[in-house]
Amino acid sequence: MLRAGARVAALPAWGHTSGRESVRRSDEVTDRDADGGTMGAERTEWTAIELLESDEVAEPLLAGGVRCHGGFGSDGGYLPPRTRFRTPAIEAWQARHRDEFRSEIIEAPLDMWPEPYPNLAQTRYLLGEGVRDPIVTILTRIGTVEGFGALIRHVGFGDPQRHFAESVAGTAVAHLENGLFEAHARDEAGWESEAGHKDMWFAARDIAFEHPVTEDETALMLERMGISTPGAPPSPEAMLQAASEMRIFADIDLSLEMTIRRMISILLIEVQAFHLFAWAEDLLSDDGLVAGEGAAARLVACIRADETPHVEYLRTALTEMRDRTFVGESGRGHPGDEVIGRLWDDAVADSLGPRREQQLRTTVAEVEHALAGHRRRDEILEGFHARGTVHPATA
Numbered sequence: 001m002l003r004a005g006a007r008v009a010a011l012p013a014w015g016h017t018s019g020r021e022s023v024r025r026s027d028e029v030t031d032r033d034a035d036g037g038t039m040g041a042e043r044t045e046w047t048a049i050e051l052l053e054s055d056e057v058a059e060p061l062l063a064g065g066v067r068c069h070g071g072f073g074s075d076g077g078y079l080p081p082r083t084r085f086r087t088p089a090i091e092a093w094q095a096r097h098r099d100e101f102r103s104e105i106i107e108a109p110l111d112m113w114p115e116p117y118p119n120l121a122q123t124r125y126l127l128g129e130g131v132r133d134p135i136v137t138i139l140t141r142i143g144t145v146e147g148f149g150a151l152i153r154h155v156g157f158g159d160p161q162r163h164f165a166e167s168v169a170g171t172a173v174a175h176l177e178n179g180l181f182e183a184h185a186r187d188e189a190g191w192e193s194e195a196g197h198k199d200m201w202f203a204a205r206d207i208a209f210e211h212p213v214t215e216d217e218t219a220l221m222l223e224r225m226g227i228s229t230p231g232a233p234p235s236p237e238a239m240l241q242a243a244s245e246m247r248i249f250a251d252i253d254l255s256l257e258m259t260i261r262r263m264i265s266i267l268l269i270e271v272q273a274f275h276l277f278a279w280a281e282d283l284l285s286d287d288g289l290v291a292g293e294g295a296a297a298r299l300v301a302c303i304r305a306d307e308t309p310h311v312e313y314l315r316t317a318l319t320e321m322r323d324r325t326f327v328g329e330s331g332r333g334h335p336g337d338e339v340i341g342r343l344w345d346d347a348v349a350d351s352l353g354p355r356r357e358q359q360l361r362t363t364v365a366e367v368e369h370a371l372a373g374h375r376r377r378d379e380i381l382e383g384f385h386a387r388g389t390v391h392p393a394t395a
């Protein structure tokens with residue numbers, strides 16, 4: 001069981017940075033970055049096996065009887081999975097990039113996204129009224145979407161060097177298909193006998209709400225939320241077909257554009273998830289509202305710690321591409337900041353626009369669904385909306 005005293009690092013600094021709306025290259029580097037330290041001396045070439053290697057743990061992470069990835073070191077601190085070399089590798093790639101290109105790593109400021117819906121006050125109100133189903137649904141949706149992160153192992157663009165004018169040796173880009181995507185996929189969907197984030201969120205839900213749903217109910221619930229759960233990943237042909245319909249850069253390799261799209265969209269989801277972590281940790285640690293004596297919240301804190309390498313490698317690789325020149329299929333060069341900037345702006349607009357709208361609609365519909373037939377339906381709905389700052393129209 002996840003221990004009460006288990007230590008998990010606080011939110012990473014990037015989660016609270018503000019400001020840059022765009023990913024256009026900045027030529028300014030801070031003094032800290034410019035003076036270098038050990039920059040250039042750190043190792044930047046790694047094997048996939050090394051990038052997938054975990055630290056030795058003194059105690060495994062168990063949650064509600066589920067063996068999860070990661071574990072605790074002899075000092076009691078939580079050790080995320082597969083970070084023994086991945087974390088120093090990412091730090092070395094970042095340092096090398098700052099050193100060579102004199103530019104900063106792309107940031108996706110958390111405050112670009114609004115607070116979760118429903119917010120904490122609304123969530124507490126529903127639970128206080130005994131209306132648990134919408135919260136169970138939201139936790140199930142989070143776990144399911146986490147599992148989709150494993151799709152990243154199905155994208156790629158072959159030899160990375162042929163797409164760029166400048167060398168990509170010793171970069172995160174050169175390691176995407178050589179350990180980084182696979183580590184990410186295993187973290188999200190689990191690997192071998194160890195549960196990943198998908199099942200860890202389900203375990204948190206089951207601890208807090210004491211196994212609230214059956215598999216059949218889960219499928220129906222996800223359908224209501226507009227999420228389909230295909231048994232098998234889409235075929236590479238189907239993914240390419242979908243990508244060709246969205247294609248923006250006719251001269252750039254389609255699988256490369258598709259991979260970048262996927263990387264940006266996952267990065268934006270990862271960053272927004274930090275709002276959800278705060279919401280979930282607060283809620284699931286409240287003994288008055290949920291079961292488990294805080295164990296579910298501590299599990300979510302471990303998931304949060306595991307997300308840091310995802311955000312870090314994605315923003316590093318995207319920065320490396322931004323500051324290079326893409327080589328098109330015609331042999332023509334395309335400035336990286338134009339390619340990454342355009343795909344980034346599209347993804348942000350989608351995330352803040354249609355994607356959020358859809359999520360708000362399905363969430364409020366789920367609250368109404370849970371209250372259907374309730375004798376105090378109107379009163380509870382009114383109380384729910386009164387505690388929120390967002391009032392989505394229903395579908």
Ligand SMILES: [Fe+2]
Nearest residue numbers: 146188197307
């Ligand atoms: Fe995750």
Ligand SMILES: [Fe+2]
Nearest residue numbers: 149270307310
């Ligand atoms: Fe993640």
